[in-house]
Amino acid sequence: NAGVTQTPKFQVLKTGQSMTLQCAQDMNHEYMSWYRQDPGMGLRLIHYSVGAGITDQGEVPNGYNVSRSTTEDFPLRLLSAAPSQTSVYFCASSYTNENTEAFFGQGTRLTVV
Amino acid sequence: SQKIEQNSEALNIQEGKTATLTCNYTNYSPAYLQWYRQDPGRGPVFLLLIRENEKEKRKERLKVTFDTTLKQSLFHITASQPADSATYLCAARRARQLTFGSGTQLTVLP
Numbered sequence: 022n023a024g025v026t027q028t029p030k031f032q033v034l035k036t037g038q039s040m041t042l043q044c045a046q047d048m049n050h051e052y053m054s055w056y057r058q059d060p061g062m063g064l065r066l067i068h069y070s071v072g073a074g075i076t077d078q079g080e081v082p083n084g085y086n087v088s089r090s091t092t093e094d095f096p097l098r099l100l101s102a103a104p105s106q107t108s109v110y111f112c113a114s115s116y117t118n119e120n121t122e123a124f125f126g127q128g129t130r131l132t133v134v
Numbered sequence: 135s136q137k138i139e140q141n142s143e144a145l146n147i148q149e150g151k152t153a154t155l156t157c158n159y160t161n162y163s164p165a166y167l168q169w170y171r172q173d174p175g176r177g178p179v180f181l182l183l184i185r186e187n188e189k190e191k192r193k194e195r196l197k198v199t200f201d202t203t204l205k206q207s208l209f210h211i212t213a214s215q216p217a218d219s220a221t222y223l224c225a226a227r228r229a230r231q232l233t234f235g236s237g238t239q240l241t242v243l244p
Contacts, residue, residue, distance in 0.1 A: 025177075054232065061142070063236035064178070064223070071230055079231055111177050118230045120166060120185075125177030 023047050027112050027126035034102040034133045042097040042129050044112030052118040053095040054079070055087065057108040058128075064111065070095055071118055102133045136162040136228050140235035147214055148243055155209040155238045157224035164226035167207045169198055172221045172237065181222075182209075214242045 028043045046053065054069035056079075066079030070089040084106060086098040095114075099106060109130050113123040137160045147153050157167065166185045170178035184191040184200045184207065191198045197210040211218050221237040 052230075056234075061236060064234040066231055066233065069230065077230065080233075113177075113232075115232075118227065118232075120183070120227075122168065122180035122183065123170075123178075123225075123232060125179070127177050128175070 025112055025114050025124050025126040027110075027129050029129060030127065031130050032132070034099070034131065036102060036104060036133060038102050039098070039100050040102065042099075042110055042112075042131075044095045044097065044126060045093050046095075046112075046114040046124070047093065048114065048116075048124065049092060050114035050116050050124070051092070052116070053089065053112065053114045054123075055085070055095070055097045056111045056113065057081065057106075058111060059108050067097065067110075069118075099131075102131075104133045107131060107133045136160070136226075136233060138224060138226055138233055138235040140222075140224060140238045142236055142238070144239040144241065146241045146243060149215060151214055153211040153214050153218070153240055153242070155222050155224075155240065157207040157209065157235055159205050159207075159226055162226075162228055163202065163205075164228065166226070167198075167200060168225045168232075169196075169207075169209050170223040170225060170234075172223060178223055178234075211240075216242045216244050218242050 055067040056064040068087040070076045112126045115123045172178040223237045225234045
């Protein structure tokens with residue numbers, strides 16, 4: 022079991038570029054989510070999904086898009102990167118969205134210059 | 135809006151002592167709270183979950199309490215070791231969103 026796999030681990034983008042952060046889990050979890058972590062701010066929820074074909078916005082969704090075409094994959098898209106999106110991004114999954122632990126990937130450190 | 139607050143100040147304790155970390159929540163009543171550990175450059179790792187009808191939960195040297203009157207959870211590490219040094223996060227779910235506190239950085243000094 023690989024758990025939750027995120028790629029890439031590091032990325033530098035120029036302002037205005039687009040990119041997709043990949044997240045895959047092999048635990049057949051229904052619930053997947055994306056967080057960003059900034060110093061002093063903790064983990065903030067960007068988008069989440071309760072199953073294939075269903076996504077919803079979290080606390081800080083602006084500038085990010087997601088889709089969930091399969092149970093395993095939950096990519097996060099930055100359409101036009103901005104310096105304010107410089108952060109560490111974590112993908113997480115859990116069996117359901119109730120009463121179960123979340124498993125996190127190792128994170129993607131993104132720098133937008 | 136719902137808030138989860140942890141003491142943002144770093145906590146330094148001597149090896150062998152008990153570390154106590156605090157998590158306070160406001161504006162809602164979560165059915166359960168979770169605690170995670172995060173090491174530098176890594177994703178959070180789940181430690182314990184405590185439900186609102188449980189006053190206390192233990193796992194090895196870890197103990198978590200949940201006081202719904204005070205709207206507070208305490209996380210204890212007994213007989214602390216330098217390997218316990220990390221950032222500890224509490225989290226609660228409301229609707230379909232898992233919300234985290236900003237974490238408390240614990241350093242156990244040898």
